[in-house]
Amino acid sequence: MAGTSKAIGIKPRSISLRYWLALWAIDLCSLIRFAAGVIGWIRTERREIRILAYHDVSDVAPRKDALRISTPVDLFEQHIRYLRRKGYRFMSMVEAANRLRRSEVPDKAVVVTFDDGYQSLLNAATPVLVRYSVPATIFVAVDFIGKPEFPWSPESAGFTRPLTWEELSELMSKTTIEVGSHAATHRPLHALSRSEQEAELGSSRRTLEDRLGGSVRAFAYPFGGWDTFPDGLQSLLRTHGYEAACTNVMGANTAGANLFALRRVRVGWNDRLWRFRLKLAGAYDWSDRVRRMLSLLSPVHTKPEHSKSSSCTS
Numbered sequence: 001m002a003g004t005s006k007a008i009g010i011k012p013r014s015i016s017l018r019y020w021l022a023l024w025a026i027d028l029c030s031l032i033r034f035a036a037g038v039i040g041w042i043r044t045e046r047r048e049i050r051i052l053a054y055h056d057v058s059d060v061a062p063r064k065d066a067l068r069i070s071t072p073v074d075l076f077e078q079h080i081r082y083l084r085r086k087g088y089r090f091m092s093m094v095e096a097a098n099r100l101r102r103s104e105v106p107d108k109a110v111v112v113t114f115d116d117g118y119q120s121l122l123n124a125a126t127p128v129l130v131r132y133s134v135p136a137t138i139f140v141a142v143d144f145i146g147k148p149e150f151p152w153s154p155e156s157a158g159f160t161r162p163l164t165w166e167e168l169s170e171l172m173s174k175t176t177i178e179v180g181s182h183a184a185t186h187r188p189l190h191a192l193s194r195s196e197q198e199a200e201l202g203s204s205r206r207t208l209e210d211r212l213g214g215s216v217r218a219f220a221y222p223f224g225g226w227d228t229f230p231d232g233l234q235s236l237l238r239t240h241g242y243e244a245a246c247t248n249v250m251g252a253n254t255a256g257a258n259l260f261a262l263r264r265v266r267v268g269w270n271d272r273l274w275r276f277r278l279k280l281a282g283a284y285d286w287s288d289r290v291r292r293m294l295s296l297l298s299p300v301h302t303k304p305e306h307s308k309s310s311s312c313t314s
């Protein structure tokens with residue numbers, strides 16, 4: 001089991017001036033991209049499904065969260081209230097997959113997802129989801145359920161711990177939650193052998209179904225960057241009975257999309273409402289394509305890791 005940050009390829013990253021400059025540069029380019037859409041220079045698609053990717057809903061200081069996997073509770077409520085007020089149609093991952101398959105995509109469709117399985121989902125996110133009658137999908141890294149902390153987010157840094165099985169059941173009893181697999185050990189699956197991949201996909205699904213009941217049909221790739229969901233892995237997911245899989249590549253999903261390479265919109269502590277609205281409008285979708293181009297041009301094309309992959313950055 002990948003029990004240490006070293007074993008699963010996670011490197012701490014502090015927030016430097018360079019980090020902020022990169023964020024502001026992305027903001028500026030995205031604002032220009034948004035303006036081009038408003039004045040009609042770039043065509044914007046309305047019939048698309050935006051899948052939001054949250055992690056921990058807690059008030060972690062930004063300087064402790066360079067991965068941007070925490071979203072303050074107040075900000076999370078602002079996002080959900082905005083979506084509800086603007087008439088967004090909420091759906092589960094399975095409904096989204098069915099609609100994409102049948103080319104029945106409504107306007108302003110959105111799926112709220114949470115990765116990893118933080119305890120804050122129960123105490124902080126659920127009251128908001130209940131208040132606004134919003135269904136959600138949680139992708140659980142099964143081997144961490146009940147553990148004292150995730151290796152990439154020690155509780156001492158302010159992140160909440162993994163949920164327990166009892167808390168997962170309580171979560172499901174309080175609101176409409178679909179549970180999907182985020183693999184067992186949260187390792188980059190593309191780097192594993194076929195037999196290890198089989199074990200991750202099969203055991204995580206069976207464990208969730210045995211402990212929680214129901215069937216598990218949705219999956220989210222650990223890390224989820226461009227190189228982490230090759231065709232062979234997608235085929236294996238189909239073989240194991242999954243019906244859809246989410247990446248962490250920024251973007252939207254339109255009718256006919258590859259259901260095993262679904263795009264998401266990463267959300268974190270720096271997504272104040274104006275930036276959240278731009279992300280919903282697709283203004284930031286370009287950023288991962290550019291990151292990928294730069295990565296491919298780089299003489300050293302490294303494997304993804306939590307600090308470099310798009311899984312927790314925006």
Ligand SMILES: [Zn+2]
Nearest residue numbers: 115116222223
């Ligand atoms: Zn994850």
